[in-house]
Amino acid sequence: MSKVKGLWSPGYQFVVLFLVLLSYADTAVSGITSSFVRSEWPAIDIPIDSEEFAVPKDHDAPQQVHITQGDYDGRAVIVSWVTNTPEPSEMLYGKSEHNYDHNARGKTTNYTYYDYKSGYIHHALIDSLEYDTKYYYKIGTGNSAREFFFQTPPKIDVDAPYAFGIIGDLGQTYNSLSTLEHYMQSGGQTVLYVGDLSYADRYICNNGTRWDSWARFIERSVAFQPWIWSAGNHEIEYSPHLGEPYPFKAFLHRYATPHLASGSSSPLWYAIRRASAHIIVLSSYSPFVVYTPQWHWLRDELKKVDREKTPWLIVLMHSPLYNSNHAHYMEGESMRAVFESWFIHYKVDLVFAGHVHAYERSYRISNINYNITSGNRYPVPDKSAPVYITVGDGGNQEGLAERFSHPQPDYSAFREASYGHATLELKNRTHALYRWNRNDDGKQVPTDHVVFRNQYWASNTRRRRLKKNHGSQALANLVAAY
Numbered sequence: 001m002s003k004v005k006g007l008w009s010p011g012y013q014f015v016v017l018f019l020v021l022l023s024y025a026d027t028a029v030s031g032i033t034s035s036f037v038r039s040e041w042p043a044i045d046i047p048i049d050s051e052e053f054a055v056p057k058d059h060d061a062p063q064q065v066h067i068t069q070g071d072y073d074g075r076a077v078i079v080s081w082v083t084n085t086p087e088p089s090e091m092l093y094g095k096s097e098h099n100y101d102h103n104a105r106g107k108t109t110n111y112t113y114y115d116y117k118s119g120y121i122h123h124a125l126i127d128s129l130e131y132d133t134k135y136y137y138k139i140g141t142g143n144s145a146r147e148f149f150f151q152t153p154p155k156i157d158v159d160a161p162y163a164f165g166i167i168g169d170l171g172q173t174y175n176s177l178s179t180l181e182h183y184m185q186s187g188g189q190t191v192l193y194v195g196d197l198s199y200a201d202r203y204i205c206n207n208g209t210r211w212d213s214w215a216r217f218i219e220r221s222v223a224f225q226p227w228i229w230s231a232g233n234h235e236i237e238y239s240p241h242l243g244e245p246y247p248f249k250a251f252l253h254r255y256a257t258p259h260l261a262s263g264s265s266s267p268l269w270y271a272i273r274r275a276s277a278h279i280i281v282l283s284s285y286s287p288f289v290v291y292t293p294q295w296h297w298l299r300d301e302l303k304k305v306d307r308e309k310t311p312w313l314i315v316l317m318h319s320p321l322y323n324s325n326h327a328h329y330m331e332g333e334s335m336r337a338v339f340e341s342w343f344i345h346y347k348v349d350l351v352f353a354g355h356v357h358a359y360e361r362s363y364r365i366s367n368i369n370y371n372i373t374s375g376n377r378y379p380v381p382d383k384s385a386p387v388y389i390t391v392g393d394g395g396n397q398e399g400l401a402e403r404f405s406h407p408q409p410d411y412s413a414f415r416e417a418s419y420g421h422a423t424l425e426l427k428n429r430t431h432a433l434y435r436w437n438r439n440d441d442g443k444q445v446p447t448d449h450v451v452f453r454n455q456y457w458a459s460n461t462r463r464r465r466l467k468k469n470h471g472s473q474a475l476a477n478l479v480a481a482y
């Protein structure tokens with residue numbers, strides 16, 4: 001009798017009501033096209049001699065410091081920096097500030113692009129790090145030494161909470177600065193970057209000094225937390241007329257990725273696991289059709305995903321597969337035709353893309369029944385499908401993509417042509433809190449927010465298993481998380 005009474009106590013009823021509401025959190029209702037009109041700051045790059053791009057005072061000081069994950073599971077970091085002179089690629093690190101008990105030696109590279117000559121670019125891998133630990137590191141010697149720190153992620157675990165930021169198409173304008181500053185206030189622990197970095201290729205002869213200025217611009221964040229890189233069209237820089245026929249030359253020299261750890265043959269597509277997430281990075285501008293290296297790699301990588309360890313399956317790419325903006329309309333269609341059925345089969349949670357300079361979020365839809373001879377021409381609601389999110393709104397010099405198609409397609413849940421960034425907070429194996437934050441003249445405004453249910457664990461079958469294995473403690477944790 002007391003058990004029955006306990007079940008219908010006000011507290012229990014609240015929990016049940018709360019979970020019922022959550023279960024509808026990412027279910028389709030009619031889509032919204034935001035009427036917000038931005039009073040736009042000019043989409044021009046910040047002058048090259050601005051303090052935002054300031055070079056460290058000492059001539060030989062390391063600059064453009066940035067870090068990214070260096071292995072499959074988050075126990076290694078690649079530290080990269082640039083020097084004007086050919087210094088040794090040496091760095092110190094340890095768990096105490098100013099007290100470094102480890103050192104690492106990296107590799108140095110440089111490149112030329114038409115009449116631009118890069119500095120000396122260093123990449124050092126530090127590995128066998130402890131999870132969930134703050135590390136300090138030091139680059140350079142004497143007066144030119146600089147010190148930074150980062151926090152390693154928690155151990156791979158099905159309920160490991162973690163906060164990602166998502167930024168795309170950032171560039172180096174005042175709008176870019178606003179996006180970057182807002183992101184840095186968000187509490188995000190790692191950036192998932194969806195391509196188009198410096199926009200140096202917008203300059204005559206691809207001005208390489210804009211690659212340098214961009215790296216100094218983002219150092220305020222990326223020297224202290226990893227950014228996970230994917231490449232966009234502005235990284236291709238294919239210019240045979242300038243004597244530069246090799247694509248991605250600057251990007252590949254400057255931004256290392258841990259592609260070998262996931263068995264990839266190219267730094268442009270790879271996977272990492274971090275906390276409770278399995279993150280797959282794809283290259284929109286590398287071959288991906290059947291039998292290509294990227295196709296083979298993705299087929300094998302998806303088989304390795306273990307949702308019992310990393311419940312959140314996230315895919316990054318540059319060109320969106322679903323996009324209802326006039327800008328770049330249908331450019332992702334060829335990749336959709338090749339990979340969408342896999343995304344459905346493996347129940348991918350979220351696909352983030354950039355490229356279109358506006359924000360858009362889809363419902364869970366698919367178009368895998370389409371073929372060129374069938375009558376099934378339209379995307380349909382599909383509970384096994386990912387949500388597709390376009391965050392190409394970092395604020396680069398090309399300006400906003402302001403023309404959406406009308407009427408708004410059924411698959412489009414929310415769209416707005418203004419600048420901003422997104423955050424994804426993984427709370428546990430079943431739920432994640434997602435926000436898109438608009439830049440609104442000096443302040444960030446949470447504009448689109450959704451509670452996402454995990455595509456693997458939030459199904460009824462998985463919930464039963466969760467309840468059976470973890471009982472009331474898991475329920476208590478879930479409620480505590482909100």
Ligand SMILES: [Fe+2]
Pocket residue numbers: 169196232233234318354355356
């Ligand atoms: Fe792009």
